[in-house]
Amino acid sequence: GAGVSQTPSNKVTEKGKYVELRCDPISGHTALYWYRQSLGQGPEFLIYFQGTGAADDSGLPNDRFFAVRPEGSVSTLKIQRTERGDSAVYLCASSPLPGDTQYFGPGTRLTVL
């Protein structure tokens, strides 16, 4: 079956712009996670959804970052007023239930110039 998909695969933007990153989880997976990964580091947790609600958003670095999952499936990570330090690979993962094996998407490589 289809795995987790993310779009776009690459995004180049200018400092101060707004970006949206999309994640399509595996069908039927109730848990959805967003991570950010910088070179040479492991994935850093950002936010976790259980269904439509954000169960834990403690990893969001500041209020420029926001994520939604309005129908409990597709999720969008939104970054306002992007900064160069936001450049990273943004990974999405889904799992059938919280704590189950996570399946990752290919990531979106964000570059802020």
Added chain:
Amino acid sequence: RKEVEQDPGPFNVPEGATVAFNCTYSNSASQSFFWYRQDCRKEPKLLMSVYSSGNEDGRFTAQLNRASQYISLLIRDSKLSDSATYLCVAFLYGQNFVFGPGTRLSVLP
């Protein structure tokens, strides 16, 4: 102190060697543990879950020591295709998955 720590390596080993990675975690309440493999510029993929009794999957053996709060991964008879970064992960229900920084392995011909 980071929640999950790993030696970043790189570990450079010849084909056929046995190599072991350790990982330590700081939250003693962590409930589940995993090893993920990540190839260069690819997403992480589950290698194996780690059970309290230890578990083996072919050439890979994972161990958990709750008293000392560390997890290990042993790879026997290393193949060139084992070259990757190995990520240690701890999970606490009601919180989230915490990834270590990864250990880079290069298996040399």
